[in-house]
Amino acid sequence: MVKPGEKVKIKVKVNGVQYEGEVPPRKLLVHFLRDDLGLTGTKVGCDTTTCGACTVILNGKSVKSCTLLAVQADGGEILTIEGLGNGKLHRIQEAFSNNFALQCGFCTPGMIMQTYYLLKEKGSEISEEEIRDGLHGNICRCTGYQNIIKAVEEASKVRS
Amino acid sequence: MYPPEFGYFKPQSLEEALDFLEKEDARPLAGGQSLIPMLKLRIISTGYLVDLNPLSSLSFVKDEGSQVRVGALTRHAEITSNTMIKTEVPLLYEASRQVGDVQVRNVGTIGGSVSNADPAADYPSVLTALDAKIVTTSKGGSREINALNFFKGPFTTSLNEGELVKEIVFPKLNGYKTSYVKVVRRAGDYAMVSIAVALRLKEGKVEDVRLSYSGVSDTPYRAKEAEKVLMERELNEENIKKAAEVAASGANPPSDVRGSSWYRKEVMKVITVKTLGDMK
Ligand SMILES: Cc1cc2nc3c(=O)[nH]c(=O)nc-3n(C[C@H](O)[C@H](O)[C@H](O)COP(=O)(O)OP(=O)(O)OC[C@H]3O[C@@H](n4cnc5c(N)ncnc54)[C@H](O)[C@@H]3O)c2cc1C
Ligand code: FES
Ligand code: FES
Numbered sequence: 001m002v003k004p005g006e007k008v009k010i011k012v013k014v015n016g017v018q019y020e021g022e023v024p025p026r027k028l029l030v031h032f033l034r035d036d037l038g039l040t041g042t043k044v045g046c047d048t049t050t051c052g053a054c055t056v057i058l059n060g061k062s063v064k065s066c067t068l069l070a071v072q073a074d075g076g077e078i079l080t081i082e083g084l085g086n087g088k089l090h091r092i093q094e095a096f097s098n099n100f101a102l103q104c105g106f107c108t109p110g111m112i113m114q115t116y117y118l119l120k121e122k123g124s125e126i127s128e129e130e131i132r133d134g135l136h137g138n139i140c141r142c143t144g145y146q147n148i149i150k151a152v153e154e155a156s157k158v159r160s
Numbered sequence: 161m162y163p164p165e166f167g168y169f170k171p172q173s174l175e176e177a178l179d180f181l182e183k184e185d186a187r188p189l190a191g192g193q194s195l196i197p198m199l200k201l202r203i204i205s206t207g208y209l210v211d212l213n214p215l216s217s218l219s220f221v222k223d224e225g226s227q228v229r230v231g232a233l234t235r236h237a238e239i240t241s242n243t244m245i246k247t248e249v250p251l252l253y254e255a256s257r258q259v260g261d262v263q264v265r266n267v268g269t270i271g272g273s274v275s276n277a278d279p280a281a282d283y284p285s286v287l288t289a290l291d292a293k294i295v296t297t298s299k300g301g302s303r304e305i306n307a308l309n310f311f312k313g314p315f316t317t318s319l320n321e322g323e324l325v326k327e328i329v330f331p332k333l334n335g336y337k338t339s340y341v342k343v344v345r346r347a348g349d350y351a352m353v354s355i356a357v358a359l360r361l362k363e364g365k366v367e368d369v370r371l372s373y374s375g376v377s378d379t380p381y382r383a384k385e386a387e388k389v390l391m392e393r394e395l396n397e398e399n400i401k402k403a404a405e406v407a408a409s410g411a412n413p414p415s416d417v418r419g420s421s422w423y424r425k426e427v428m429k430v431i432t433v434k435t436l437g438d439m440k
Contacts, residue, residue, distance in 0.1 A: 001180075002167050002169070004165045004166055005165055005166070008168060028369070043201075048200075049193065061237075061267070062266055063267050064264070064267075067196045068267070069189075069196070117262070118262070133262075136347040137262055138263065
């Protein structure tokens with residue numbers, strides 16, 4: 001039990017690296033990633049579970065890290081945009097670049113992590129409708145989505 | 161945006177969770193997809209959160225012949241991808257895939273949604289259409305509550321302090337057609353109006369029908385008067401229209417960001433006519 005005002009020790013594996021930290025229970029996962037671990041690729045857009053900019057993969061599932069407590073990730077494995085390409089661009093990042101699927105880029109880490117999850121789940125058979133449904137928790141204020149859909153279609157066809 | 165300060169308890173068993181909930185100023189945390197936003201917006205506050213997520217005994221789907229049991233901690237996405245639910249309780253399947261978005265469905269749970277009792281949420285109208293039962297547990301024992309008696313008002317249920325939803329029991333409806341139709345203002349939103357229908361026809365006549373709506377009242381709205389209009393009658397345009405009128409006149413929709421009360425009634429009529437018309 002952790003009393004209000006106290007901190008709790010957590011252990012998480014982020015992008016293959018084991019981290020330990022002390023957090024107050026109210027600390028959100030996104031702040032743990034950004035402020036404590038310095039992984040600022042994950043963005044805070046709306047802070048109200050709407051925009052998807054904070055999407056990361058936790059134990060194989062895409063989640064909005066602004067709506068999850070860091071303590072809930074204790075013992076878990078997280079993948080963020082920084083861990084996707086292993087130093088190079090991942091095929092999804094390549095496809096976003098090839099198709100001009102970003103303008104300001106603020107939504108992009110979340111879009112790419114959600115795309116990563118969708119392609120992991122659905123594979124190369126994914127239809128345009130499934131892409132649109134799968135990405136509707138991610139909001140983009142710039143691109144009008146068309147090029148994002150193209151990028152996801154391209155990425156789905158490239159073999160990793 | 162930080163929520164107000166609270167403590168955190170990670171129980172090892174359901175008993176530990178119930179003990180703690182009874183003793184302390186505490187709230188259960190399931191998917192957190194309603195709770196954490198409400199804490200962040202400081203609509204609510206609590207001394208402790210009791211994390212139900214370690215309690216894997218609350219996460220299950222069981223086929224029991226004439227009924228299906230779904231554990232409170234079952235995620236929306238697990239309901240959508242369960243092929244048994246898809247064939248045996250298709251109404252639940254249809255609703256589950258329309259909750260929020262993929263990320264919300266990966267985390268949010270059926271027990272959390274039912275306990276939260278948002279009048280615009282998807283499951284409550286499905287539960288009331290199917291006459292599902294909500295099984296609760298607490299230090300004082302277990303209760304089985306009919307869905308129609310469970311929802312008391314907006315964000316208000318008949319759960320007592322320290323009492324948890326444990327599972328939801330869905331009867332299988334054999335020989336019924338079912339349909340869940342949701343009208344939203346934008347993708348991923350709660351329902352402006354939604355309708356859950358279960359219908360059994362015999363020789364062209366309505367043998368049984370259940371009509372239940374989200375978004376049109378303080379609680380899920382089971383339109384029993386409208387059902388009576390259809391019972392034992394032919395499912396034709398005239399009767400359907402009459403039922404839609406009766407359903408709308410018995411509803412009391414709120415006026416809010418998703419639509420005015422008047423508009424919601426109009427939408428109710430339209431989707432009732434369309435949904436029943438498609439089931440002919
Ligand atoms: C962007 C967004 C869009 C959404 N869209 C929809 C939508 O279209 N339709 C819809 O229906 N919902 C929608 N939701 C809500 C979503 O379905 C939530 O998952 C659900 O309302 C709450 O479930 P949870 O498991 O996240 O519960 P939590 O948020 O953890 O808990 C909700 C409440 O229930 C209590 N509680 C949780 N579990 C139990 C239990 N077993 N027994 C007793 N009390 C319990 C908690 O203490 C809390 O008060 C949306 C949410 C978001 C963030
Ligand atoms: S910042 Fe998390 S969904 Fe917008
Ligand atoms: S590129 Fe600017 S929000 Fe998407």
